[in-house]
Amino acid sequence: MDDATSARRLVDLTAPPSTGAYLREVWRRREFAVVVPAQDLRAQNMDTALGQLWHLLNPALLVGVYFFIFGVLLDTRRGVDNFLGFLIVGIVLFHLTQRVVQDAAVCMVRNMGLIRSIQFPRILLPLATVNGQTLAFLPALAVALLAILATGERPSLRWLLVLAVLAAVYVFNVGAALLVARIGASVRDLERLLPHLMRLLFYGSGVIFSVEAFVTSEAWRRVFALNPVYDLITCARWCLLGTGVDRSVVIGLVAWCAVLPVAGFIAFRSAERRFGS
């Protein structure tokens, strides 16, 4: 029967793809999530006098301001030998995650036109966000490493481990971006709330003070170890500056990096078909 043959050749266009097919399509289109944010970065600073230099100046100025206020005026240096190096690692890493999260919160709304007109795995949008901010972070990282050398640190084999920490930062950021993009797409209020949440996270991550020196209660230190950003920064400081790191911090970091991307993926994909509406 003709009708039966033709019906067999027609596939259901509205059924969501399996997770495997979805991931294969993401992989096939991976260049989108790298090239497009790289081009956007280029466009971003095209009309400023200092252009691409801003990717270096921004973190450098941040470190300068915090060093003056917290290092010199308020003297939170307590318990830290190389406070400038300590600040640089904290601020540069925190800044990256902050930018990823804030950008991810609006990435679905900003790309609504694209979502409504072209069919592609939506996960490419938060991935492009993470890649774009990571690309923008690389020059800042180079400057940070030079600045840490200038503060008198000498590279050792432990410095190589910072690569593992950076990989963890990337994995964590992907998970965070997926989750935040998912929430930000349906709850627009998140964008307003985020600056306050990020400020809380900033002080809760020991970016500008040593938690070990200031927090004496064992229970509270456990709470800090639950904070993934504190874990990331503390591990990076251990690699580059040789400051202390508790085992709970390393365990916390590994756990976050294992759980968050999976949770983020599941949450994001469950809303995949609702992003355009």
Added chain:
Amino acid sequence: MTGPPTDVTVRVEDVHVYYRVYEDPRAGLKQNFSQGRVRRQFSIIEAVRGVTLDLHESETLGLIGANGSGKSTLLAAMTGLLPLKSGTIRGRSRPSLLGVSSALRPALSGRRNILIGGLALGFTRAEIEGRMDEIIDFAGLRDAIDRPMRTYSSGMRARLNFAIATARIPEILLIDEALAVGDEDFRVRSAKRIDEVRAAAGSVVLVSHNMAEIERSCHRAAWLDDGVLRAVGEPGEVVPAYLASYSSGRSRSSG
């Protein structure tokens, strides 16, 4: 049903598409609280209500109807962009909506936009670079290709958009009022490209308010009225019926 069933490329069966629209409340905050309403109010728009339609090989179907009658929603549903309330859409391959303008960046050059637009459509970087010259020539932008896109005229932008979007000819092409772009020369070339889709035994759906164009280039016309198909058939019959509904004042002025 027209035509033998073997040449069906897309089968739309009893499709309903609804979406939510949040209302801008007329009442102030105070009234809302006094009425105990904390959550914002929304209404359900029933954009497409029970449409059944087949597309066949080598045919162009014209989709006509008043603004807000559900034409664009139906196209979006066919590409899989919108979830269906009920019904099924099956096809030989995924139809694609012509156009890539939402991916393009005005601050960047035409050449970089070809790369970005191509990646958004699912090309690899190597594929785009292999077709770069062909796309630039088709768009007729050889001299302007390294200038920022924001310096382009609207016709130049539309040509770039069309050239990127048709760099790969899909089997099933959906066009939402895109043909009225560019000068006469470009119009001829774009019409030729759409003919290529049909020549390859594909199907084209054309949404247009230009009735002369529908009668000229479509094999069949489908008239959508308030989310329901009013008539499907020869453009020579459906178009006059649609136009007559206006003069008799039966059709909604907007929807």
